[in-house]
Amino acid sequence: AQKITQTQPGMFVQEKEAVTLDCTYDTSDPSYGLFWYKQPSSGEMIFLIYQGSYDQQNATEGRYSLNFQKARKSANLVISASQLGDSAMYFCAMRESTGNQFYFGTGTSLTVIP
Amino acid sequence: DTGVSQNPRHKITKRGQNVTFRCDPISEHNRLYWYRQTLGQGPEFLTYFQNEAQLEKSRLLSDRFSAERPKGSFSTLEIQRTEQGDSAMYLCASSLGQAFGLNEKLFFGSGTQLSVL
Numbered sequence: 001a002q003k004i005t006q007t008q009p010g011m012f013v014q015e016k017e018a019v020t021l022d023c024t025y026d027t028s029d030p031s032y033g034l035f036w037y038k039q040p041s042s043g044e045m046i047f048l049i050y051q052g053s054y055d056q057q058n059a060t061e062g063r064y065s066l067n068f069q070k071a072r073k074s075a076n077l078v079i080s081a082s083q084l085g086d087s088a089m090y091f092c093a094m095r096e097s098t099g100n101q102f103y104f105g106t107g108t109s110l111t112v113i114p
Numbered sequence: 115d116t117g118v119s120q121n122p123r124h125k126i127t128k129r130g131q132n133v134t135f136r137c138d139p140i141s142e143h144n145r146l147y148w149y150r151q152t153l154g155q156g157p158e159f160l161t162y163f164q165n166e167a168q169l170e171k172s173r174l175l176s177d178r179f180s181a182e183r184p185k186g187s188f189s190t191l192e193i194q195r196t197e198q199g200d201s202a203m204y205l206c207a208s209s210l211g212q213a214f215g216l217n218e219k220l221f222f223g224s225g226t227q228l229s230v231l
Contacts (some may be wrong), residue, residue, distance in 0.1 A: 004156075035219060043203065045157070045222035052215055091156050097214050100170045102147070104156035 001026050004092050006105035013082045014113050020067070021077045021108045023092030031097035034075040036066070039089040039107070048090075051075055082112045116140070120206050120223035127196055128231050134192045135226045139208030146189050147220065148181055149205040157205055163189060164211070196230045203227050 005024045013019035025034065036048040051059045051066045059066040067076040079086055092105045119138040127133050139146050144165050149157035160179065162170040165186035178196075183189040193200055204227075207220040 006156075031214065033215060033218060037220075037222075042224070043227075044224045045205070045207070045220070047219045047221070050216045050219060093156075095214075095218060100162045100164075101159040101172075102157075102220060103159075104149075106154070106156050 002105075003027065003103035004094055004105035006092055006108050008108045009106075010109045010111070012111050012113055013079075013086075015084060016081055018078060018080045019082055019110065021079070021090050021092075021110065022074070023076055023105060024072070024074045025092070025094050025103075026073065027094065027096055029096040029098050033095050034066070034068070035093040035095070035102070036064070036075075036077045037091045037093060037104075038086075039091060041088070045091070049077065079110075084112050084114060086110060087112045118206055118208055118221050118223035120204075120226050122226055123224060124227045124229075126229045126231065129198060130195055132192065132194045133196055133228065134190055135204055135206075135228075137189045137191070137206030137208075137223060138187075139189070139206070140221055143208035143210055143221070144186065145209045145211035145218075146183055147207045147209075148189070148191050149207065151203045151205055151225070152201075160191070160204075193228075196228075198230045201228055201230045 032053045034051045037045045049061045049064045065078045089107045091107045093102045146163040148160040151157045163183040178194045181191045203225045205225045207222045210217045
């Protein structure tokens with residue numbers, strides 16, 4: 001089974017609108033961390049936001065917030081007030097406390113329309 | 115903090131040749147990862163170092179791939195007898211890794227794009 005599933009290959013959003021990028025995960029480890037990364041066309045992966053499995057509140061970082069629904073095993077990224085510079089690939093990732101590697105999803109390509 | 119540096123940025127080689135990539139992590143980071151990414155896919159784990167020790171290697175990784183991290187500083191990834199299927203972006207990442215949690219976030223380099231002709 002896939003550890004990380006991102007079901008939206010591509011998304012479009014109007015500038016200044018909010019957009020939600022979906023991510024579901026699969027693990028039996030009670031302790032894990034969830035990460036979102038942005039990959040612009042230049043190629044470098046940029047860390048956006050982190051959610052720990054025991055965190056009681058949803059993580060927020062500026063215009064980024066994470067809609068963490070533990071029972072559903074979902075960790076959706078919400079980008080508010082989209083900007084043209086938000087156009088990029090977005091990857092959800094997970095690391096389990098019992099392992100070393102980070103598992104990445106296949107990504108969602110976001111295009112912000114002026 | 116100068117970031118993670120990878121060299122070269124691009125490498126074109128002929129099938130059957132050997133290639134070596136270098137990664138210089140952020141200096142105080144003790145964890146170093148190599149990932150491979152093909153077009154339209156997410157990064158795929160190759161191998162992981164904690165300091166100089168290679169602690170995990172992907173079971174999918176061919177014996178033609180080898181990685182080192184001497185003295186726990188820079189790392190090299192070598193591919194022997196390259197095949198066209200090795201064409202991909204090779205990403206290096208490092209993390210502080212002091213405790214499980216946010217400190218484990220990965221800092222990525224810009225990658226090395228390998229094209230095998």
